[in-house]
Amino acid sequence: DAKTTQPPSMDCAEGRAANLPCNHSTISGNEYVYWYRQIHSQGPQYIIHGLKNNETNEMASLIITEDRKSSTLILPHATLRDTAVYYCIVRSPQGGSEKLVFGKGTKLTVNP
Amino acid sequence: DAGVIQSPRHEVTEMGQEVTLRCKPISGHNSLFWYRQTMMRGLELLIYFNNNVPIDDSGMPEDRFSAKMPNASFSTLKIQPSEPRDSAVYFCASSLPGAYNEQFFGPGTRLTVL
Numbered sequence: 001d002a003k004t005t006q007p008p009s010m011d012c013a014e015g016r017a018a019n020l021p022c023n024h025s026t027i028s029g030n031e032y033v034y035w036y037r038q039i040h041s042q043g044p045q046y047i048i049h050g051l052k053n054n055e056t057n058e059m060a061s062l063i064i065t066e067d068r069k070s071s072t073l074i075l076p077h078a079t080l081r082d083t084a085v086y087y088c089i090v091r092s093p094q095g096g097s098e099k100l101v102f103g104k105g106t107k108l109t110v111n112p
Numbered sequence: 113d114a115g116v117i118q119s120p121r122h123e124v125t126e127m128g129q130e131v132t133l134r135c136k137p138i139s140g141h142n143s144l145f146w147y148r149q150t151m152m153r154g155l156e157l158l159i160y161f162n163n164n165v166p167i168d169d170s171g172m173p174e175d176r177f178s179a180k181m182p183n184a185s186f187s188t189l190k191i192q193p194s195e196p197r198d199s200a201v202y203f204c205a206s207s208l209p210g211a212y213n214e215q216f217f218g219p220g221t222r223l224t225v226l
Contacts, residue, residue, distance in 0.1 A: 032212060043203050043217025098143055102155035
């Protein structure tokens, strides 16, 4: 699976958009980008995933660059409850693709 | 929808004792995963099952760890004998079968081995 690189921490003001970057320069053409988050003392929670097109759901938007070497998770109006560690994960459709390999993630702190 | 259920939520035991962690996946989910989270190593996959069959146990740290899934609605992770370095939060997750289905995580079991 391709490796990902994320900043260790970020801050965001409540009500503003939070933009979390992820680099995955070795991603293959058939690998998906997934985002999960983990709020303190809870299990990880799925947010969104995409292949090459931008995606949006009720939680967030995912913007993937045209060369697919990086992506950005956007929380449009961050709240205090969005304070969490956000993990960017690349998944391959090959054998063992059910596995999620978590890196260190980005600790997002939303400030009042 | 009860989500993934894990028990106990907290376990404190002494070194050398046997520890059994339990997980009930979401009904209808055919894949089940056991993860361990520590400050040092982060979140790491220990083992996962598809249709009750272990598929990949390469993350199981050593022979002291074993996992079973006797039926579609129950799985156990056993540590025997336990050691202080096994102290961690253990998460169980389940998903529908397939490469791209999201995994739903349980609340975790916080294990402390004294």
